[in-house]
Amino acid sequence: MQYCNAIGPYKGGLRFAPNVCEDEFLFLALEQCLKNALTGLPLGGGKGGARFRTSDHSRHEVLRFCQAFMDEYVRHGGADVDVPAGDIGVGSREIGWLYGRWAKLTGRHVGMLTGKPEELGGIPGRVEATGYGTVRFAMRMLERLDRQIDGLRVTVSGAGNVALYAAERAILEGARVLSLSNSKGTARFGDGGLTREQLDEIKEATAEGTRLEAFAQDRSWLEFAEGTTPWSIECDVALPCATQNELDEPDARLLAAGGTVVVAEGANMPSTAAAVAAMKESGVVLGPGKAANAGGVAVSGFEMIQNATRDPWTRKEVLERLDEVMDEIHERCVQHSGNGKRPDYVRGANVASFYRLGRAIVATGPN
Numbered sequence: 001m002q003y004c005n006a007i008g009p010y011k012g013g014l015r016f017a018p019n020v021c022e023d024e025f026l027f028l029a030l031e032q033c034l035k036n037a038l039t040g041l042p043l044g045g046g047k048g049g050a051r052f053r054t055s056d057h058s059r060h061e062v063l064r065f066c067q068a069f070m071d072e073y074v075r076h077g078g079a080d081v082d083v084p085a086g087d088i089g090v091g092s093r094e095i096g097w098l099y100g101r102w103a104k105l106t107g108r109h110v111g112m113l114t115g116k117p118e119e120l121g122g123i124p125g126r127v128e129a130t131g132y133g134t135v136r137f138a139m140r141m142l143e144r145l146d147r148q149i150d151g152l153r154v155t156v157s158g159a160g161n162v163a164l165y166a167a168e169r170a171i172l173e174g175a176r177v178l179s180l181s182n183s184k185g186t187a188r189f190g191d192g193g194l195t196r197e198q199l200d201e202i203k204e205a206t207a208e209g210t211r212l213e214a215f216a217q218d219r220s221w222l223e224f225a226e227g228t229t230p231w232s233i234e235c236d237v238a239l240p241c242a243t244q245n246e247l248d249e250p251d252a253r254l255l256a257a258g259g260t261v262v263v264a265e266g267a268n269m270p271s272t273a274a275a276v277a278a279m280k281e282s283g284v285v286l287g288p289g290k291a292a293n294a295g296g297v298a299v300s301g302f303e304m305i306q307n308a309t310r311d312p313w314t315r316k317e318v319l320e321r322l323d324e325v326m327d328e329i330h331e332r333c334v335q336h337s338g339n340g341k342r343p344d345y346v347r348g349a350n351v352a353s354f355y356r357l358g359r360a361i362v363a364t365g366p367n
């Protein structure tokens, strides 16, 4: 779905999942377009993918599927045209295979696709970027409310890329991470929260394909509650980092009743419209995904710069610049939301991104 290239090449993730459809890509592409505009980088908006569950297939089948996908995509992509990245079901392994096919078909080594393995021109820090950026955004939201994340209770949903690195950054900032989850249920940790060592164990196990519920079976430090979500756990900060529509109105009410002050969306549109309204009504401050999870695409933008200049960035440079971009996004949202003590980040993010796109479209003149 190539949505808008007013400010740069189409840019968004490829999603391989069994039930994706055109409507889903349409809303994701619009969201991506607005999100990319918010970063301040020259990135247009797009999204795409296929009905394919990577985990149902052998390594060889996934490789062949990626190659077949690129055989078609090659006509639509290009470093200045359309630069996809990974998303659900598409990690750096798949991106490497897609890129390999692209390079073979075109005979070129350019910045087509981001989230590449570093050996192929990928940038250090991309894997952490979305989760780390989401927590940085939540920290700025908390500061606006005269709070610090250090010592606060944080619930995280999901156990994938965004969730694991949001949990990691939250721990690094001194927060207590009380949960992770997946489509089968929720892993709860004790009141002291998940430790860095325990998180590393989870990261290692899930990277090898072990599911959270199986991992929990022989560990006493976490309890896996099947069929539940993290939203009934009392927390100060909630980070929905799994998937769209995972947080509905009753969940939002539970969060408010439990004293949650800030929700920052690591996933794309995880809160339903009813949940967004309930949070607004009950005073829970919401950082929408298009702002809070923009760190991933921002670092993809850095990867495009790195590939175009052929001048490698260090992880330190990437993470420092990531925090600056997240702070700038936060500032843009505040400015466009009326600048109050409790900014309406949903409004601020929409207005700021529409404003940037609108100015670019007007500047090109009538066609």
Ligand code: NAP
Pocket: 086, 087, 088, 089, 130, 157, 158, 159, 160, 161, 162, 163, 181, 182, 183, 184, 241, 242, 243, 244, 246, 266, 267, 268, 269, 293, 294, 296, 297
């Ligand atoms: P991922 O690595 O594939 O992880 C997704 C996680 O969500 C898995 O743990 C999955 O559990 C869980 N999940 C899926 N459906 C669920 C449901 N109905 N209820 C509870 N958990 C569920 O994907 P990701 O890259 O972390 O992306 C997560 C979200 O962030 C998506 O909305 C994505 O569009 C968004 N996002 C990602 C990036 C990025 O850089 N990766 C950037 C911006 C936004 P199962 O294994 O049980 O399915």
